[in-house]
Amino acid sequence: MFRRVLRLGLTPGRQNRGLRTRRGGFTLDWDAKVSDVKQKIECMMPGKQWGMPFDTSYLPPTQSDVVIIGGGILGLSVAFWLKKLESRRGAIRVLVVEQDHTYSRASSTGPSVGGIWQQFSVPENVQLSRFSINFLRNINEHLAVVDAPLVDLRFSPSGCLLLASEKDAATLESNVNMQRQEGAKVCLMSPEQLRNKFPWINVEGVALASYGMEDEGWFDAWSLFEGLRRKVQSMGVLLYQGEVTRFITSSSQMETTSGEQVVLKRIHKVHVKINKSLEYQPVECSVVINAAGAWSGKVAELAGIGKGLPGTLQGTKLPVEPRKRYVHLWHCPQGPGLETPLVADINGVYFRREGLGSNYLGGCSPTEEEEPDPTNLEVDHDFFQNKVWPHLIQRVPSFKTLKVKSAWAGYYDYNTFDQNGVVGPHPLVVNMYFATGFSGHGLQHSPGIGRAVAEMVLEGEFKTIDMSPFFFNRFYLEEKLQEYRIL
Numbered sequence: 001m002f003r004r005v006l007r008l009g010l011t012p013g014r015q016n017r018g019l020r021t022r023r024g025g026f027t028l029d030w031d032a033k034v035s036d037v038k039q040k041i042e043c044m045m046p047g048k049q050w051g052m053p054f055d056t057s058y059l060p061p062t063q064s065d066v067v068i069i070g071g072g073i074l075g076l077s078v079a080f081w082l083k084k085l086e087s088r089r090g091a092i093r094v095l096v097v098e099q100d101h102t103y104s105r106a107s108s109t110g111p112s113v114g115g116i117w118q119q120f121s122v123p124e125n126v127q128l129s130r131f132s133i134n135f136l137r138n139i140n141e142h143l144a145v146v147d148a149p150l151v152d153l154r155f156s157p158s159g160c161l162l163l164a165s166e167k168d169a170a171t172l173e174s175n176v177n178m179q180r181q182e183g184a185k186v187c188l189m190s191p192e193q194l195r196n197k198f199p200w201i202n203v204e205g206v207a208l209a210s211y212g213m214e215d216e217g218w219f220d221a222w223s224l225f226e227g228l229r230r231k232v233q234s235m236g237v238l239l240y241q242g243e244v245t246r247f248i249t250s251s252s253q254m255e256t257t258s259g260e261q262v263v264l265k266r267i268h269k270v271h272v273k274i275n276k277s278l279e280y281q282p283v284e285c286s287v288v289i290n291a292a293g294a295w296s297g298k299v300a301e302l303a304g305i306g307k308g309l310p311g312t313l314q315g316t317k318l319p320v321e322p323r324k325r326y327v328h329l330w331h332c333p334q335g336p337g338l339e340t341p342l343v344a345d346i347n348g349v350y351f352r353r354e355g356l357g358s359n360y361l362g363g364c365s366p367t368e369e370e371e372p373d374p375t376n377l378e379v380d381h382d383f384f385q386n387k388v389w390p391h392l393i394q395r396v397p398s399f400k401t402l403k404v405k406s407a408w409a410g411y412y413d414y415n416t417f418d419q420n421g422v423v424g425p426h427p428l429v430v431n432m433y434f435a436t437g438f439s440g441h442g443l444q445h446s447p448g449i450g451r452a453v454a455e456m457v458l459e460g461e462f463k464t465i466d467m468s469p470f471f472f473n474r475f476y477l478e479e480k481l482q483e484y485r486i487l
């Protein structure tokens with residue numbers, strides 16, 4: 001029975017989840033504010049003992065309606081939509097806590113290669129891409145800030161090309177049919193057509209290809225990130241550098257109709273450890289958003305998620321962990337021309353152009369057995385030499401002469417269960433919402449994910465795209481939301 005309830009999405013605590021329905025949580029505590037000001041004035045009055053309060057301006061606020069853990073692209077997008085959709089200006093206080101403001105150690109957003117495509121096999125992912133492309137097309141209507149330069153995403157509308165072998169051709173074709181129904185302009189190409197359109201390609205082993213003729217390509221991830229960051233600050237969102245290390249929760253026991261005992265938890269306070277200090281500040285809050293990227297599994301654990309008996313909902317972990325991925329950038333004057341799309345080959349190797357100067361970038365996800373040690377961000381150049389380059393040459397013979405110019409590594413926010421995102425509330429920790437686990441496609445979907453999470457928080461339901469297939473419950477129910485291919 002409990003499983004059935006989860007499947008229907010009617011988990012305990014889901015009703016009346018929207019912020020609007022809760023009373024009192026989002027009005028400013030005026031009494032406390034007034035008494036605070038009175039106290040400050042009083043202690044400055046003649047005859048009163050000098051009692052200037054300590055300077056606490058370096059601390060995060062002691063209260064915030066929403067605390068977002070993680071200031072990457074998804075955390076910022078959730079913050080943006082919460083402020084955009086709030087019922088009146090200033091109604092919701094939003095605090096984003098980010099442990100590393102340099103974004104050099106733990107963030108997935110910085111190392112991303114900026115690809116956007118609609119060629120997914122899960123319809124909601126196609127809908128997210130459609131939503132994103134409209135957002136990106138009108139970026140300055142969304143992110144412009146008075147007196148600041150306009151956001152330039154440097155979008156390259158070169159399309160994406162997916163190649164399939166005989167074995168995968170039927171799946172590719174049925175995916176394209178679904179994508180077209182969702183409004184994507186994707187065409188199928190035979191090896192002959194491929195050769196005509198892209199004369200630099202060797203079609204050996206390719207039975208069928210799909211090509212996005214519109215709304216696909218790549219953009220500058222950092223420009224989107226910077227634009228969002230500037231915008232949310234202008235909307236009153238507080239960005240704070242610190243690490244979330246602990247949650248203070250209250251629990252209540254509940255029995256389901258099938259007699260299963262479950263413990264519902266609510267987070268009341270989030271402990272924010274001050275950067276380069278042992279000090280921490282408890283922040284009282286009503287809602288917590290787990291947008292901690294590759295580290296969101298660890299953050300979920302802090303709230304007790306996955307810490308029950310194996311096989312129970314309480315014992316079900318958030319299966320998101322860091323997986324190291326390399327990107328190599330190479331120069332090849334003999335390489336494919338300006339009309340080159342982002343190519344995803346049969347074996348998982350991908351590449352695209354970078355700028356106009358005969359530069360390209362690309363890589364490949366390792367197999368489970370080849371997964372590199374994620375405790376550092378060192379680049380394994382042999383991986384490119386042995387696992388990527390031979391495939392590149394096979395597909396594009398002119399890449400034989402390429403010279404590697406640079407390389408970097410970054411973390412996928414990798415969902416080990418089905419490599420798809422996790423969106424919406426946790427069924428037992430009732431005020432923790434997820435925006436995580438998108439593995440290799442979180443950047444392009446960030447506008448739609450942010451909106452979906454904000455709708456769930458504010459309205460208690462998804463309004464724009466039904467993201468219920470992305471609920472946490474699927475891990476417990478063991479129902480995979482598998483993508484045909486992730487880059």
Ligand SMILES: Cc1cc2nc3c(=O)[nH]c(=O)nc-3n(C[C@H](O)[C@H](O)[C@H](O)COP(=O)(O)OP(=O)(O)OC[C@H]3O[C@@H](n4cnc5c(N)ncnc54)[C@H](O)[C@@H]3O)c2cc1C
Pocket residue numbers: 069070071072073074075097098099100103106107108109110111112113114115116242243244245291292293294295296299325326327409410411412413435436437438439440441442443444445
């Ligand atoms: C090499 C590479 C290529 C990619 N290419 C693409 C692509 O072409 N297209 C695409 O759509 N996507 C791509 N992605 C995936 C995409 O970059 C990610 O899905 C997306 O950036 C995830 O955003 P995020 O905000 O969830 O994560 P992040 O940017 O990692 O943000 C999470 C933040 O949480 C912070 N944090 C963690 N724990 C705590 C804590 N306890 N307290 C405070 N802060 C905390 C971290 O410091 C981090 O900055 C790529 C990723 C990589 C690595």
